[in-house]
Amino acid sequence: MAKHATPLLDQLESGPWPSFVSDLKQEAESRAKNEKGVEHQIPQDVCEDILGILELSYKHGRTHWKHGGIVGVFGYGGGVIGRYCDQPEMFPGVAHFHTLRINQPGGKFYNTKFLRQLCDLWDFRGSGMTNMHGSTGDIVLLGTTTPQLEEIFHTITHDMNQDLGGSGSNLRTPSDCIGQARCEYACYDTQDLCYALTMEYQDELHRPAFPYKFKFKFDGCPNCCVASIARSDMSFIGTWKDDIRIDKKAVAAYVGGEIPPNAGAHSGRDWGKFDIVKEVINLCPTKCMSYEGGKLSINNRECTRCMHCINVMPQALRIGNEKGVSILVGAKAPILDGAQMGSLLVPFVKVEEPYDKIKEVIEAIWDWWMEEGKNRERLGELIKRQGFQKLLEATGIKAIPQHVKEPRTNPYIFWKEDEVKGGWDRDINEFRKHHQR
Amino acid sequence: MDKEAGQKTVLDFLKKKSKSKSKFYLKDFNALFPEDKPRVVKNLVNQMVQEEILEYWSSGSTTLYGKKGAGKQAAAEHED
Numbered sequence: 001m002a003k004h005a006t007p008l009l010d011q012l013e014s015g016p017w018p019s020f021v022s023d024l025k026q027e028a029e030s031r032a033k034n035e036k037g038v039e040h041q042i043p044q045d046v047c048e049d050i051l052g053i054l055e056l057s058y059k060h061g062r063t064h065w066k067h068g069g070i071v072g073v074f075g076y077g078g079g080v081i082g083r084y085c086d087q088p089e090m091f092p093g094v095a096h097f098h099t100l101r102i103n104q105p106g107g108k109f110y111n112t113k114f115l116r117q118l119c120d121l122w123d124f125r126g127s128g129m130t131n132m133h134g135s136t137g138d139i140v141l142l143g144t145t146t147p148q149l150e151e152i153f154h155t156i157t158h159d160m161n162q163d164l165g166g167s168g169s170n171l172r173t174p175s176d177c178i179g180q181a182r183c184e185y186a187c188y189d190t191q192d193l194c195y196a197l198t199m200e201y202q203d204e205l206h207r208p209a210f211p212y213k214f215k216f217k218f219d220g221c222p223n224c225c226v227a228s229i230a231r232s233d234m235s236f237i238g239t240w241k242d243d244i245r246i247d248k249k250a251v252a253a254y255v256g257g258e259i260p261p262n263a264g265a266h267s268g269r270d271w272g273k274f275d276i277v278k279e280v281i282n283l284c285p286t287k288c289m290s291y292e293g294g295k296l297s298i299n300n301r302e303c304t305r306c307m308h309c310i311n312v313m314p315q316a317l318r319i320g321n322e323k324g325v326s327i328l329v330g331a332k333a334p335i336l337d338g339a340q341m342g343s344l345l346v347p348f349v350k351v352e353e354p355y356d357k358i359k360e361v362i363e364a365i366w367d368w369w370m371e372e373g374k375n376r377e378r379l380g381e382l383i384k385r386q387g388f389q390k391l392l393e394a395t396g397i398k399a400i401p402q403h404v405k406e407p408r409t410n411p412y413i414f415w416k417e418d419e420v421k422g423g424w425d426r427d428i429n430e431f432r433k434h435h436q437r
Numbered sequence: 438m439d440k441e442a443g444q445k446t447v448l449d450f451l452k453k454k455s456k457s458k459s460k461f462y463l464k465d466f467n468a469l470f471p472e473d474k475p476r477v478v479k480n481l482v483n484q485m486v487q488e489e490i491l492e493y494w495s496s497g498s499t500t501l502y503g504k505k506g507a508g509k510q511a512a513a514e515h516e517d
Contacts (some may be wrong), residue, residue, distance in 0.1 A: 069494035075487060082496040099497070168493070168500030169463065206491065207483040208478070208500035211464060370475035375462045376499055 002028075003045055004052030005401035008059065008076070024051050027128045038123050042093075042145050046127045050082050050143070055086055069145050071098055073153040077208045079164025080149055095145055101165035102139040103198070104157060106191035107178040117160055125152050136215060137175030137226070138165040149228030169212055171204035175232075177225040185310065186220030187238025187323035188351035194218045196355055197362075210366070211373035211387060221319065222305040228331075228342070233379040234362065235328040235342045240320035243300040244309070250316035251276075251296045265373070282311050286418030324350045340380045343388065345395065347402045361395055366392035389414060438473050443481045444490065446470070451504045459508025460494050460501035 002025070013019045028047035031040065043049070053064050069082015081099040088095035104424045105114075118139065121253045122128055127143030134140040144152065156162050165173035174197055177183070179190030197216060198205065204214075215374050217228030220238045228235035254274060260267055276296070287303035290311060296316075298309075327341030327349065349357050361419045365379065368391070373382045383391050392399055417423045446469050456459070467478050485491040492505045494498055 068494060069495050070492050072495070073491060077483065077486065077493045077500055078495070081495060107489045167497055168495040170500070207479070208463060208502075209460075209483075213498060293464075367476070369475070370479075375464055 002051070003048035004055060006051050007109065009051060009055050014228065017175075018124060021051070023130065031123075031128060036123075040123070041125045041151075042096075042143070044093075045199055046093040046097075046143055047129065049091040050127070050129070053091045053094055056087065063066070065097075069098070071149060073149050073164070076153075076164055076206045078167040078206055079084040081167055086139050090401065091104075094143065094238060097143045098146065098149065100126075100141040100144065100149075101134065102141060103165045103173050104133055104139050104164045104175070105162075106139050106176055106182055106194055108133065108137075108312075109178075109181070113354075114160065117316070121152065121155055123153075135231070136165070136172045137217075138173045153361075164206070166205045166213075168211045169208040170206065170214070171201050171210070172213055172215045173205070174198050174216040174218065175226055175350040178240075179218075179220040183220060185238075185307070185318060185319055187225060187240055188220060190220045190236075190238070190245065190327055192353075193236065193325075193351060193355060193358070196353070197358075201362075202361065204366075210370060212376045212378055214366075214369075214379065220347065222307050230331050230341055231333070231341070232331055232342070233329065234365070235331060236358075237326045237328065239305050239324060239326045239348060241322040241324065241348055242320035242369040244298050244303065244320060245294060245318040246298070247316050249294070249317075251313065252294065254313050254316055255294075259313075259315055263314055276313075280312050281307055307314055324348045325358075327358070329365065330383045332378045332380045336378075336381060340346050340384070344402055345391065345397065347400070361397075364395040365391070438470065438477055438479065440481070440484070443470070444485060446506070447485065448490070451507070453502075456506065460503040462499075462501060466502070467499065 006021075009021045011413045012021045024047050028051065031044050031047060034040070034044070056063050064086050066084045066086055069084065070081045071082040072078075079101050081101070083097045084096065085094050098134070102118075118130070119128075122130060122141055125144055126141055129142040130141060131140035139150075153164065158163070176190040176194035177186070180186040180319055181191060182190075192214070203209070214234070215232040216234050216236070217232035217290060218227050218236045219226055219228045222237055222239060224237060226231075228237060250259065254261060255276050257274060261279065276291050281291050285306050285308075286302045286304050287297040290297050300320075310319065325346075326344060327350070328348035329345045330340055331342040332340050346361060349376045351358070369379050369382055372386060372390075373379070377385075388403065389399070392403070441512060450466070450469055451461070452497050463475075464480060464481065466482050467473075468473050470481075482491060486493060486502070489505055491502050492504060494501045
């Protein structure tokens with residue numbers, strides 16, 4: 001029988017979706033049976049007590065977790081988040097229930113050996129409960145006690161060749177899409193850039209340096225599979241400069257029904273014959289495509305890289321050859337002022353090792369934000385408060401049309417006196433000769 | 438920045454504030470060294486954590502610094 005009665009949590013299992021309550025119960029049962037004879041280093045009934053404290057929180061309508069803590073591993077200012085409950089007598093199994101964030105591998109590629117090691121480690125030294133993956137992308141190990149932290153860190157770094165991730169006012173664990181490893185849309189090697197910057201900025205990742213969190217995310221193409229444009233302070237999105245490559249024969253094959261659209265992704269239902277005009281041409285957001293007399297044309301100058309046509313007809317349309325990355329800044333979730341999407345800062349830069357041009361932009365932004373940002377102010381909020389022009393000044397990037405969403409709607413770029421011939425002073429008498437009052 | 442003088446400035450500041458506060462943002466220390474870049478100050482206080490003079494407190498989203506053992510945190514966490 002369960003240690004704590006959980007009628008409110010039990011209700012959560014009744015819906016149509018998989019429930020974390022069922023997962024917790026399953027793990028609680030597995031730990032109680034302990035068929036593998038694991039020498040649990042934290043209380044065996046930890047999962048029972050998580051269920052108990054959560055039930056109590058639902059009953060009271062308020063949390064029973066305390067806020068934050070001082071625990072960590074030596075030399076690191078992030079990666080461990082101290083968690084304590086305020087009812088340790090009632091729920092001793094979760095008196096300490098710290099979270100560890102582990103840097104996930106690039107593109108989230110795992111082998112089964114690594115996953116087994118991870119699960120074995122967490123059964124042995126933790127609650128057995130994980131979150132694969134947290135919103136930032138880390139492997140999140142939920143629930144352990146303070147004496148276990150250094151032991152876990154040793155195993156992770158020495159036996160598994162992995163590192164802690166970021167938390168607190170640090171650079172957060174950089175996160176990337178699967179990239180060129182598996183995807184023909186990827187315009188640059190996301191994993192290499194993500195890894196290179198992770199290694200370059202180890203200090204920022206592990207030693208708190210910033211007014212608040214800072215996130216990098218790397219998307220190989222504008223499909224944005226890691227949603228960098230919405231979720232990272234600095235978003236790297238693959239793009240191309242030249243024309244979309246068209247394979248005329250393949251276009252005809254799509255029109256003729258020989259190749260299923262969307263690589264067959266919607267083939268579970270009969271949607272009727274593929275209609276290129278209705279499903280591709282008319283859905284182009286900039287109306288830069290036409291299909292006449294069996295010929296597909298694209299006015300590439302007007303293309304905004306929405307990827308729709310390429311996604312529908314991947315064998316007929318391919319990304320261009322002159323590939324690089326766009327850098328956007330300032331996205332964030334809605335804690336203050338609502339959610340913000342990233343604003344375009346660098347429309348195109350080639351992605352070439354050792355990525356010096358990219359690092360220049362990053363470091364200029366950090367210097368500005370560290371100097372000017374208020375406590376707990378995200379980069380996007382600083383840009384909003386001081387203006388995009390200040391960001392351009394800080395990064396030494398000239399204002400260009402791509403920085404303006406629409407003419408006259410976001411006039412955040414102003415001339416300065418020294419940029420204007422003659423400055424602000426003028427001879428008023430000379431002016432009045434040509435302009436009446 | 439001279440390391441010892443820098444550390445003394447930080448500790449004097451913490452002592453002065455100890456009656457009202459035990460945890461501080463990194464920017465609170467930046468204000469003590471107006472001549473230095475934030476990165477230099479960051480290195481100083483992080484070094485003080487390595488030397489176990491200061492300690493981090495993290496909510497998970499924000500990190501604060503305090504004198505090791507100061508305030509009620511250590512006792513509250515049974516870490517003292």
